[in-house]
Amino acid sequence: MIKVDNLSLTYGRGDRRVVVLRDLSFHLNVGEFVTIVGRSGSGKSTFLDLIMGLIQPTSGTIERRKKNLSIGYVFQRPALLPWRNVLRNIYLPLQISGISREDRRRMAMEALEKVGMGYAAHYLPFQLSGGMAQRVAIARALVQDPDLLLMDEPFSALDPMLRENMNVNLLRLWQRTGKTILFVTHSIDEALILSDRIVLLEEGKFLKEFEVDIPRPRGYETFRTERFTELNRIVRAHLPIQPNMPRIPSEDEDGVSDE
Amino acid sequence: MLRNIFLKGLGFAGFMLSIWLAWHLIISIFAPPAWLFPSPSMVYQRFTELWEVEALQPHLRITATEIVIGYLLGIAGALLSGYPISQIRLLEKVLTPYLIAANSVPLVAFAPLLILWLGNGIEAKIVVAALIVFFPATISTITGFHAQSPIYKRLMRSLRASKLQRFLYLELPSAVPGILAGMKIGAPLAVVGAVVGEFLGTGLGLGHLILEANGLMDTPQLFVAIILLGMIGIVFYMLIMALEQILLGPWHNKKRR
Numbered sequence: 284m285i286k287v288d289n290l291s292l293t294y295g296r297g298d299r300r301v302v303v304l305r306d307l308s309f310h311l312n313v314g315e316f317v318t319i320v321g322r323s324g325s326g327k328s329t330f331l332d333l334i335m336g337l338i339q340p341t342s343g344t345i346e347r348r349k350k351n352l353s354i355g356y357v358f359q360r361p362a363l364l365p366w367r368n369v370l371r372n373i374y375l376p377l378q379i380s381g382i383s384r385e386d387r388r389r390m391a392m393e394a395l396e397k398v399g400m401g402y403a404a405h406y407l408p409f410q411l412s413g414g415m416a417q418r419v420a421i422a423r424a425l426v427q428d429p430d431l432l433l434m435d436e437p438f439s440a441l442d443p444m445l446r447e448n449m450n451v452n453l454l455r456l457w458q459r460t461g462k463t464i465l466f467v468t469h470s471i472d473e474a475l476i477l478s479d480r481i482v483l484l485e486e487g488k489f490l491k492e493f494e495v496d497i498p499r500p501r502g503y504e505t506f507r508t509e510r511f512t513e514l515n516r517i518v519r520a521h522l523p524i525q526p527n528m529p530r531i532p533s534e535d536e537d538g539v540s541d542e
Numbered sequence: 543m544l545r546n547i548f549l550k551g552l553g554f555a556g557f558m559l560s561i562w563l564a565w566h567l568i569i570s571i572f573a574p575p576a577w578l579f580p581s582p583s584m585v586y587q588r589f590t591e592l593w594e595v596e597a598l599q600p601h602l603r604i605t606a607t608e609i610v611i612g613y614l615l616g617i618a619g620a621l622l623s624g625y626p627i628s629q630i631r632l633l634e635k636v637l638t639p640y641l642i643a644a645n646s647v648p649l650v651a652f653a654p655l656l657i658l659w660l661g662n663g664i665e666a667k668i669v670v671a672a673l674i675v676f677f678p679a680t681i682s683t684i685t686g687f688h689a690q691s692p693i694y695k696r697l698m699r700s701l702r703a704s705k706l707q708r709f710l711y712l713e714l715p716s717a718v719p720g721i722l723a724g725m726k727i728g729a730p731l732a733v734v735g736a737v738v739g740e741f742l743g744t745g746l747g748l749g750h751l752i753l754e755a756n757g758l759m760d761t762p763q764l765f766v767a768i769i770l771l772g773m774i775g776i777v778f779y780m781l782i783m784a785l786e787q788i789l790l791g792p793w794h795n796k797k798r799r
């Protein structure tokens with residue numbers, strides 16, 4: 284669906300030059316769920332913005348294997364316009380692309396049903412909890428029935444219990460709709476439960492890629508399986524140690540890093 | 543909602559009642575002569591006398607016209623100049639100091655000049671009112687158009703909204719609280735502007751009625767004019783509050799996501 288070759292992005296010039304992404308190559312297949320994991324500041328959002336076409340790369344190419352590939356984008360915060368009710372927030376993308384009033388109402392309602400919030404069509408954003416608001420944001424990204432869904436840490440502001448719940452619901456949604464999803468998180472648990480493939484991004488470079496061979500369908504119980512725990516350890520072992528965090532050796536190791 | 547309006551109405555009635563009581567109290571304790579401090583009943587009597595011979599209505603009409611037109615012109619000017627200023631950084635940098643300076647100059651001091659230039663008709667008074675509404679309302683409008691948070695800009699960009707769509711769906715609605723704040727500040731200023739204009743010129747208007755009453759030592763008439771002005775101010779303010787309620791509705795003052 285998408286093929287990225289030797290993508291680099293640099294801000295500024297001369298002394299102020301900041302290399303945000305360097306020489307990334309990447310591909311995304313139709314129907315795949317791929318997650319990019321990286322620390323804050325590693326360039327994850329910038330990468331999604333490039334895929335979305337919001338910014339242009341300094342060098343390299345992004346090839347879209349379909350004409351007029353449509354993309355939905357979910358941000359870390361729901362970004363619902365506070366003066367519009369839920370339904371009108373969801374049909375904003377349709378309104379912008381000039382769809383008639385009747386059609387956009389119907390399509391928005393369908394999208395809202397997909398995230399299980401049909402009852403909340405006429406709520407105003409301030410009446411929604413964090414999880415509900417983010418589900419509305421997902422419905423807004425789905426309303427144009429995009430080929431690809433970009434999700435930038437959509438659940439990181441939610442508490443852990445709710446987050447698991449949102450993960451499982453997103454899995455169901457993905458299975459039902461067959462969307463291609465490129466997801467960004469800094470939670471390895473979240474990446475493992477959701478994706479087919481995990482890509483580690485560190486300081487603008489792809490460090491490593493993992494296939495997640497945990498069988499589907501996955502659910503709450505998957506968090507407790509052996510394979511999940513094992514993969515979790517393997518992925519963590521490839522994460523660089525935080526440079527500014529002193530590491531305290533545990534009792535069963537003598538300072539040699541094997542984390 | 544209804545309960546809220548009811549409570550506000552009750553509070554307002556209580557406020558008026560206590561003024562009325564205090565007024566009576568002053569009269570009964572100090573027993574001042576009528577030319578110094580007339581009693582409520584004397585003022586009311588003077589009001590009905592003047593009203594019956596149609597001595598108030600033309601003044602009321604003129605002053606209300608000056609206030610409303612001056613106000614609308616001032617606000618329209620603020621909207622038309624506030625938006626471009628907020629969008630063009632250079633313009634804003636250059637103009638903001640002057641806007642703030644103009645706002646701290648007592649603009650009513652220009653009223654004699656305006657009367658000199660525009661004559662003693664209704665026009666000069668409208669311009670005085672418009673002018674003192676204009677500056678604070680412009681500053682408020684500019685602030686309003688800066689109020690949108692970056693996350694919404696990012697949303698609009700990702701949805702490929704055109705410039706016009708961005709204005710209609712994001713910039714204008716986000717600016718509404720700022721614009722309304724300017725409108726609220728402007729309402730009493732328009733009243734001040736119109737009355738000061740009338741003080742300077744001869745002719746019609748409640749301001750003129752005040753001067754005339756003062757000259758004739760007709761203190762009850764003075765009170766009538768002052769109370770009418772106060773009532774114009776209150777009605778005006780309530781209209782703007784109603785507009786605010788309609789435009790901002792329930793999301794007003796609520797946390798945003």
Ligand SMILES: Nc1ncnc2c1ncn2[C@@H]1O[C@H](COP(=O)(O)OP(=O)(O)O)[C@@H](O)[C@H]1O
Nearest residue numbers: 294301303321322323324325326327328329330
């Ligand atoms: N417009 C910009 N100008 C300069 N540097 C930027 C700009 N946008 C992002 N960056 C830098 O790019 C890096 C990656 O940012 P980002 O993609 O937001 O990271 P992440 O989403 O992984 O937290 C950060 O170090 C950030 O400071």
Ligand SMILES: [Mg+2]
Nearest residue numbers: 327328329435
């Ligand atoms: Mg980010």
